[in-house]
Amino acid sequence: MKLIFKKTTHTHLLTLLLILLSLTVTIGGWFFTKHFLNYKEAQLLLRSGKLQVAESGFSLRRQTDTSSDTSKEADLMQDSGAFEGALISEDLTAQILRSWRSGASLISHDPKKGEMNMEQAITAGIGWIHNMAKQGFLPRSFSKNSFRDVSAILYTLEEKPDIPDYLLSRWIISYTIKEVQITLYIHAATGQVWQAEILAENDKLPEQLSSEEEALLKAAFPFLAGGGCEFSQNLQDESYRILVSSPEDKIVANVQWTMFENDHQDYTIAVLTLNSRL
Amino acid sequence: MKLGIKMFFSITIFFSAAFLGCGAILISYFYDTAIEKEIESTAQRYQYNKFVIQASLITREDDWIKAAADGHTSVEFLVSDMNGTVALYTLDGSMLFSGFPDKTADFSSLLAQSQPESSSYQFQEMQGRMYLLICGSIKQNNTGVYLITGVDVQKILQQQERIIQKFGTIYAAALSAGVVLIFFLSALLTRPVKLLTAATQKIADGNYAERVAESGSDEVGQLARNFNQMACAIEEKINELSQSAQEKEDFAANFAHELKTPLTSVIGYADRIYKKELSRDAQKQAAWHIWNEGMRLEALSLKLMDLTVLNHRNFVLEDIDAALLLAELAADVEYLMHEKGIAFLYTAQQAYIKADYDLFKTLFLNLIDNAAKAGASHIQVNGFLSDGTLRQHPGETHSRTQPVQLYTIQITDDGCGIPPEEIQRITEAFYMVDKSRSRKLHGAGLGLSLAQKIAEIHGSRLDFTSDGSSGTTVTIVLTPSVQDTDL
Numbered sequence: 001m002k003l004i005f006k007k008t009t010h011t012h013l014l015t016l017l018l019i020l021l022s023l024t025v026t027i028g029g030w031f032f033t034k035h036f037l038n039y040k041e042a043q044l045l046l047r048s049g050k051l052q053v054a055e056s057g058f059s060l061r062r063q064t065d066t067s068s069d070t071s072k073e074a075d076l077m078q079d080s081g082a083f084e085g086a087l088i089s090e091d092l093t094a095q096i097l098r099s100w101r102s103g104a105s106l107i108s109h110d111p112k113k114g115e116m117n118m119e120q121a122i123t124a125g126i127g128w129i130h131n132m133a134k135q136g137f138l139p140r141s142f143s144k145n146s147f148r149d150v151s152a153i154l155y156t157l158e159e160k161p162d163i164p165d166y167l168l169s170r171w172i173i174s175y176t177i178k179e180v181q182i183t184l185y186i187h188a189a190t191g192q193v194w195q196a197e198i199l200a201e202n203d204k205l206p207e208q209l210s211s212e213e214e215a216l217l218k219a220a221f222p223f224l225a226g227g228g229c230e231f232s233q234n235l236q237d238e239s240y241r242i243l244v245s246s247p248e249d250k251i252v253a254n255v256q257w258t259m260f261e262n263d264h265q266d267y268t269i270a271v272l273t274l275n276s277r278l
Numbered sequence: 279m280k281l282g283i284k285m286f287f288s289i290t291i292f293f294s295a296a297f298l299g300c301g302a303i304l305i306s307y308f309y310d311t312a313i314e315k316e317i318e319s320t321a322q323r324y325q326y327n328k329f330v331i332q333a334s335l336i337t338r339e340d341d342w343i344k345a346a347a348d349g350h351t352s353v354e355f356l357v358s359d360m361n362g363t364v365a366l367y368t369l370d371g372s373m374l375f376s377g378f379p380d381k382t383a384d385f386s387s388l389l390a391q392s393q394p395e396s397s398s399y400q401f402q403e404m405q406g407r408m409y410l411l412i413c414g415s416i417k418q419n420n421t422g423v424y425l426i427t428g429v430d431v432q433k434i435l436q437q438q439e440r441i442i443q444k445f446g447t448i449y450a451a452a453l454s455a456g457v458v459l460i461f462f463l464s465a466l467l468t469r470p471v472k473l474l475t476a477a478t479q480k481i482a483d484g485n486y487a488e489r490v491a492e493s494g495s496d497e498v499g500q501l502a503r504n505f506n507q508m509a510c511a512i513e514e515k516i517n518e519l520s521q522s523a524q525e526k527e528d529f530a531a532n533f534a535h536e537l538k539t540p541l542t543s544v545i546g547y548a549d550r551i552y553k554k555e556l557s558r559d560a561q562k563q564a565a566w567h568i569w570n571e572g573m574r575l576e577a578l579s580l581k582l583m584d585l586t587v588l589n590h591r592n593f594v595l596e597d598i599d600a601a602l603l604l605a606e607l608a609a610d611v612e613y614l615m616h617e618k619g620i621a622f623l624y625t626a627q628q629a630y631i632k633a634d635y636d637l638f639k640t641l642f643l644n645l646i647d648n649a650a651k652a653g654a655s656h657i658q659v660n661g662f663l664s665d666g667t668l669r670q671h672p673g674e675t676h677s678r679t680q681p682v683q684l685y686t687i688q689i690t691d692d693g694c695g696i697p698p699e700e701i702q703r704i705t706e707a708f709y710m711v712d713k714s715r716s717r718k719l720h721g722a723g724l725g726l727s728l729a730q731k732i733a734e735i736h737g738s739r740l741d742f743t744s745d746g747s748s749g750t751t752v753t754i755v756l757t758p759s760v761q762d763t764d765l
Contacts, residue, residue: 015283022287026294026453030446033298037442040306041435044313048391048400051321051412108325118329119336119418150337151359153329 083120085191088167094250094276096168096187097194099161101275106155114166115188118152121171125184128193128220129175135219136208138198142177149176154188170194180204196220196272201265209270210257217244217253220272224253250277282468289460297452301445308441312434316410317399323361324397324412324427330359331366331425335418343421346374360427367424369415378428380404388413389424407432470498474505486513525706532708532723536578540571581724584640585707588731593634595736597759600685601626603633604661607642615657618650626661629685630759633736641732644725645689645740645752652693652750660688666755685758690751697746705730705740 088096111117116124126147133142152173160168169188174181185195198205209216214229226247231240232254244253251274258269334342334356345351347368353375357364366374367389376383383404388411391398397414409428416422473490480488489509492502547564550556556564604626615622649657666684696704703709708723726740733740733754744750 018283018287022290022294025291029294029298030449033302034442034446036302037305037309037438041309041438044309045401045408047313049398050391051324051397051399051414108322108329110325118332122333122336148337150333151330152333153326 083116083124083191085116086114086167086189088190090246090248090250091278092163092167093246093274094278095161095163097251097274098276098278099157099163099168100170100194102157102161104157104159107158108153108155109169111154111169111188112166115154115169116171116186116191118154118171120191121154121173121186121188122147122150122152124186124191125171125173125175125182125193128184128196129182132219135215136206137216137219138182138209139178139180139204139206142180147175147177150174178204192223193220194274196270198268198270198272200268202259202268205268205270210268213242213255214244217242217255217272221253221274224251227251245277251275252277280468281471282464285464285467286460289464290457293456293460294453297449301449305438305441305445309434309438312437313431316429316431316434317412320362320399320410320412320427320429321397323429324414324425327360327362327364327425327427328397328414328416330356331416331423332418335416335421335423341421343368343374343423347372363409363428363430365426365428367426369417369422369424371424374423378404378409379407385411385413385426388426392424401431408435470502474502477505477509481509481512486516529707533582536708536723537575540574540578543571544568578724581728584728585724585731588637588728588735593637593735595632595634597630598633598635598638599628600631600633600661600687600756601628603631603635603638604642604659604687607639608659610639611643611646615646615650620650620654621656622646622659623657624659624661626659627663627685629661629663631685631756632759633756637732637735641729641736641754644729648725648729649689649691649693649750652691652695654691654693654749656692658688658690660686660690662686663758664755683758685756687754687756688751690749692749695746695748695750696742696744698744700746701742701744704742 132138156169171186174183180200183197227245256271363377365376399412411428413426477490547567608624707727710723741753
């Protein structure tokens with residue numbers, strides 16, 4: 001009898017313990033989970049560290065590992081002296097242009113080894129404008145302008161094709177001078193202008209800009225010298241356009257014109273583009 | 279503790295822990311990812327803003343920052359082109375501009391971490407909202423600034439809080455539904471076990487006929503089937519034991535009774551001779567009674583000995599010609615029958631049977647003797663081959679029978695017969711239909727018991743047929759030898 005009583009008490013005690021454990025896990029577990037998540041949140045918000053320019057943009061580093069940062073960053077710095085652009089083949093140029101036109105998303109980044117820095121890019125862009133102005137495709141007054149209103153961003157592709165990373169970057173630099181806006185796409189490794197967009201009121205641009213397309217393209221993209229020139233007919237409006245090709249015929253340049261009116265003022269947009277024929 | 283309770287609480291604990299664990303991991307992962315993405319997005323904004331500043335440093339006069347710090351010029355034209363909330367500081371730490379809601383916010387630690395061409399990030403709360411700040415110094419020639427770009431991440435924190443609340447609601451709902459489901463599931467799973475437990479309890483209480491319902495082909499169904507088989511075996515064994523115990527009890531009681539009757543007579547007559555002066559005739563009469571009862575006791579002891587021997591010996595059956603056997607046995611009893619005035623006839627078809635000669639003779643004589651004691655005037659013995667069926671494997675539960683020829687011996691008399699209600703018991707030891715007549719004829723009630731035992735040794739049994747008034751027929755069915763069946 002005593003044994004049975006002991007056994008029953010023991011069973012009841014075990015049942016009670018199991019019920020308590022169950023309640024602890026179900027209710028206490030919820031509060032613990034909530035506390036854990038809040039703790040994780042607090043820990044995340046206490047986070048701080050360095051940002052590092054990786055191949056595909058920025059990556060994070062913890063607060064502790066700062067010793068090697070400066071040396072690495074120093075490697076990425078470019079001196080502000082003259083930039084000697086890399087020489088790349090026409091074939092490679094065509095491949096880079098094709099990847100640029102693939103529609104891949106862009107990310108901005110600091111210049112890396114082998115790429116021109118912002119000052120060099122702005123200087124190269126100004127040189128291009130001076131040259132175009134001297135040849136009469138831009139107002140002559142631009143040939144001596146120092147350009148104060150400039151914005152510049154270095155972009156690369158987020159998804160990399162099978163091309164060395166430093167060859168994919170481009171500087172997009174916008175110069176605004178006397179209500180003429182010129183945006184240049186400068187290949188960061190060669191320093192060459194591979195695309196130019198000119199937006200201005202019609203009366204601010206010289207006549208020569210639109211009348212001599214072949215000369216315009218050859219002046220804009222001097223590295224195409226030695227290549228051919230051809231006419232292409234647009235079957236819809238029966239208009240012609242001029243295509244200037246590279247010596248190996250792997251790259252082709254053309255200009256597109258857009259005209260619009262705003263506030264009773266006529267505007268022209270000229271887009272000088274290089275495209276791959278691969 | 280009941281199995282159902284154990285299952286219920288164990289599954290509830292496991293379910294709860296798994297749900298909370300998985301939820302916490304998912305929410306934590308989501309939050310981590312959201313913060314990482316926000317840092318990346320802010321870094322892009324910072325980079326853009328940095329380029330804007332850098333372009334201005336390159337293209338403007340070197341002293342424009344100094345002029346802005348002195349309040350001579352504004353930096354609003356720069357800030358308007360930037361992304362996110364920004365603050366600009368000179369390299370000596372003076373604020374040029376701050377777009378943050380708290381103009382007095384302390385960014386000194388962030389500025390201290392920033393080195394040339396290196397940016398750092400941290401989270402900082404301003405006026406109840408959390409900001410992710412990225413700071414770096416931008417230098418060009420001999421001048422430069424600190425740029426802080428910030429993004430309000432309060433929405434991520436609020437989203438995290440909303441997710442936790444939502445998860446809490448889902449957890450409560452899932453737990454409520456889960457508890458009900460687990461309860462019914464536990465009850466469903468343990469129900470067969472409960473039924474089995476109740477059945478075992480009833481069997482333990484002596485109700486051996488209790489069985490459980492057999493449903494399904496799973497382990498529980500198999501357990502129920504096995505349990506029922508076990509219960510059947512137990513019931514059979516218990517019945518056998520009960521019957522055996524009853525038989526032993528009856529045997530002991532009958533044996534005592536059978537001993538008591540002759541001994542009472544022996545003691546009584548011996549006492550009479552000893553104590554009284556008797557005439558020679560009276561002495562002879564008393565001595566005859568003592569001799570008579572002594573004979574009964576001797577017969578009783580011999581039969582008991584035979585029964586004991588039969589129970590403990592293994593007999594080897596031989597192929598014997600049934601016709602020859604019956605002829606010899608008939609020759610033995612014909613004279614005695616004639617002396618008693620009983621007409622004895624027999625016919626026997628030739629066939630070989632498996633039998634022990636001496637035992638079969640005992641069986642035969644007992645049956646003839648029993649017929650004679652029943653007051654028969656005619657006894658007919660017939661031995662013949664007949665068609666029948668034979669169980670192929672006697673040990674098998676499911677009988678498989680095949681048609682065979684059997685050898686049947688029938689002993690028919692025209693005696694007083696056996697009442698039908700007594701037929702079941704006449705082969706029990708010491709059982710006598712008419713005790714007084716039987717004792718008068720030195721019967722001990724063991725003859726038919728002995729005969730039944732011998733029949734069993736021969737793989738057969740005694741089958742009595744009687745209407746209780748006009749004689750009895752005893753049938754023994756034997757298996758012929760292989761050589762006969764081949765014939």
